[in-house]
Amino acid sequence: MQRERILTYRLRGSRITDAQEAALAAHWPKYGLENDIPLNLDEVFPSYKTRIMEVGFGMGEATAILAKDFPETAYLAVEVHRPGVGKLCARLEENGSQNVRILQHDVIDVINNQLTDKSLDGVHIFFPDPWQKKRHIKRRLLTPEFLKLIYPKIKKGGFIHVATDWVPYAEFALKSFAQVTEYQGGEVERPSWRPITRFEGQGLDKNHRVTDMRFTKI
Ligand SMILES: C[S@@+](CC[C@H](N)C(=O)[O-])C[C@H]1O[C@@H](n2cnc3c(N)ncnc32)[C@H](O)[C@@H]1O
Numbered sequence: 001m002q003r004e005r006i007l008t009y010r011l012r013g014s015r016i017t018d019a020q021e022a023a024l025a026a027h028w029p030k031y032g033l034e035n036d037i038p039l040n041l042d043e044v045f046p047s048y049k050t051r052i053m054e055v056g057f058g059m060g061e062a063t064a065i066l067a068k069d070f071p072e073t074a075y076l077a078v079e080v081h082r083p084g085v086g087k088l089c090a091r092l093e094e095n096g097s098q099n100v101r102i103l104q105h106d107v108i109d110v111i112n113n114q115l116t117d118k119s120l121d122g123v124h125i126f127f128p129d130p131w132q133k134k135r136h137i138k139r140r141l142l143t144p145e146f147l148k149l150i151y152p153k154i155k156k157g158g159f160i161h162v163a164t165d166w167v168p169y170a171e172f173a174l175k176s177f178a179q180v181t182e183y184q185g186g187e188v189e190r191p192s193w194r195p196i197t198r199f200e201g202q203g204l205d206k207n208h209r210v211t212d213m214r215f216t217k218i
Pocket of ligand 1: 008009010055056057058059061062078079080081084105106107108125126127128129130141197198199200
């Protein structure tokens with residue numbers, strides 16, 4: 001019997017605004033990709049040399065800024081939260097960005113069913129749900145199993161960049177990476193290219209220490 005998957009997200013409370021619905025209706029055909037169909041990123045992003053997947057973009061704040069700041073990089077943006085997908089569509093349209101495509105899907109399914117091997121130059125995971133309570137720790141995304149699952153999809157020399165404002169999560173992630181010998185890296189200084197999102201701002205308001213980590217696939 002198959003074990004039931006423990007979800008790394010919670011969808012309840014995701015009310016969508018009229019503006020987000022309207023953005024989805026108008027722009028999803030342009031930015032959205034279909035779930036559970038193998039993705040050839042060479043075809044999705046034909047003229048881009050660098051392709052980065054962002055996992056859990058939330059309301060797409062960082063995604064939209066990075067897409068604007070780095071128009072020569074392609075971003076595959078993955079999020080399960082429909083309002084956030086609507087918001088990102090609106091932001092991309094407003095900025096006229098051409099270099100982002102969106103999947104409204106669980107990244108585990110994206111990795112298992114859609115990505116080809118060695119198709120990503122990098123992965124951004126900014127402020128993954130911290131799952132602070134002891135009984136919820138099993139829901140954290142950055143487990144050794146997840147790092148092993150995503151590993152084949154990253155090119156040699158490619159990276160995973162993680163930021164979190166929850167120190168126990170940073171420690172948890174560092175421990176997970178240490179268990180998977182195919183990655184090298186650790187804590188790094190906050191890179192100037194990483195935009196501050198509202199989510200990060202809220203953490204900083206609570207005096208949370210933000211940790212950036214970067215690992216390279218060897
Ligand atoms: C705490 S929020 C951070 C959002 C954003 N990165 C930021 O910095 O503002 C984490 C996001 O990850 C998404 N998420 C969690 N697990 C996911 C999964 N398995 N696949 C796709 N998205 C996921 C959640 O829906 C949520 O929006």
